Amino acid sequence: MRVSHAGTVYDPAATSTAARPAGDRARRIYGPPLDAALVAASLVNVWANVDVEESLAMGCALLAAFALVLRRCLPLAAFLLTLPTALVTDAVWAALIALYTLSSVSRHRVLLGGCALAFSISSFLPWPWTDIDAAELSEAYSLVELTATLATAAAPVFLGQLVQARRELSQRLWEISRAREHEQLLMTQNVLAKERAQLAREMHDVVSHQVSLIAVQAGALQVGGSDPAARRTAATIRRLSTQTLDELRYMVSVLRDSGSRPTELTPQPSLADLHHLVDTSGIGAELDADLPDTLPPAVQRAVYRTVQEALTNVRKHAPGATARVHITCQDGIVDVTVTNTPPTRPALDLPSAHHGLAGLRQRAALLGGNVSCGPTPEGGYRLQVRLTAGSTA
Incomplete structure (x- = not known):
């Protein structure tokens, strides 16, 4: 052997x-x-x-x-x-x-x-x-x-x-x-391990450094700012930056450990985190969820990521809009619908690789579901994801 x-x-x-x-x-x-x-x-x-x-x-x-x-x-x-x-x-x-x-x-x-x-x-x-x-x-x-x-x-x-x-x-x-x-498989795994290590270094040296600067400057603005609204905004930026840093550090450790030992992407969000996600989304959002606590972890993560991606898109592409998150589970089908109103001011020109919806479609397909989205007659936008409640992928 x-x-x-x-x-x-x-x-x-x-x-x-x-x-x-x-x-x-x-x-x-x-x-x-x-x-x-x-x-x-x-x-x-x-x-x-x-x-x-x-x-x-x-x-x-x-x-x-x-x-x-x-x-x-x-x-x-x-x-x-x-x-x-x-x-x-x-x-x-x-x-x-x-x-x-x-x-x-x-x-x-x-x-x-x-x-x-x-x-x-x-x-x-x-x-x-x-x-x-x-x-x-x-x-x-x-x-x-x-x-x-x-x-x-x-x-x-x-x-x-x-x-x-x-x-x-x-x-x-x-x-x-x-x-x-088997030798070819080992060579492929070796190449992937090197690429993961390189990606981990880039994330640590570039992304983590820049997010750290954002958190530091937001903290300074929170302490030294005179406008209460600006200070609250700075506090939100600092909190989100700190949370992003924690997730980045964990992802870097996962990338470095890949191939050497099994890793679990923990902690993973669940349905219990939805209210906190909506409350800290930075927009006026309403949550209407009626889901059992017995859903498989994979389905719970998919629901959370769907709401997270939808609220992020509302914040980026529809400034000033409000959103409504409606989630139901009937006959073994989980239905997640996020609808937002028309924006009240022009959207900022932010960089985007358009991977969000593609990732949602892939996640839904793995769970036996589908994604549909499009504008509403009122000028807003609606995102709907349907998942199979019994899926464990």
Whole structure:
């Protein structure tokens, strides 16, 4: 087992075992019909080569045929049970099939060679061995027949070894492919970690610095200002700047920790924070919410972010307007509607990347909802978001 630099564990043994279920399923599906077909073929071979009246030969042949049922779980035992039929009969299909199966799963070359030799001897020499006459044997059995018998025994051994090598090669290629995919994933994660670290530095060095200056100057204006309205405005700017700094610092820590350990974006807003959000929005806003407290946290965050984005847009694009926030939950659907009146003064030219509504649409889509927005007949604007109450994304 190896541990990567990004903390991801990579175990080659795990990838090896991960490739086996497909083969196991294939063996479970096709194994029994194939075994039945091989037993049937061996019985046909017995019927063609063994006389029914020869009880010993018939018993050994039938034992060999039905022993093929054990060839997957006990290949060596299956071959040993088929060996007597090669000794007393010419029905050797079962023995050859069992020898092939043993060769396809065993790496023991000496064992395979001994099994092939045992089959050759059993098939070549006549039975019973006590009646063998050397002179008759040399006349009846030639070198050609001996060579053919050895070749017959060697063929299933070599074929089984070839199948085993091919299976192992396919497995190895699959493992190499998985290892390369894992390596590519680690490289991608490494690049992303570097980009997050760079983004965290930029946020800390540039954004946090500028927001800190805003908070300091707002605090000075709050203390030294003579106009009560200006002082209240400065207090609001200072409070919002301080809150933004806290969120920025936390986001910087999240970006720096990404990829090294799990992080939770906490604290996250909930429905309990809606009243505070509306009261501190800086505009005249009315909240009408009728929601259960049992909504999933993801839905509660989506509702909060929707109201936050809508009130921010009202403050930026409709100065002097008032807003009404209406939230209901019926039949498992959460409906958030934010409507504002027409602006009473020109809007300030503020920079915007237009990511707010796009982010709301993405968040709503993840929760099985949708977003609709547009101007009202009175000259205001309405934003409506519908979410599925049971979503947990």
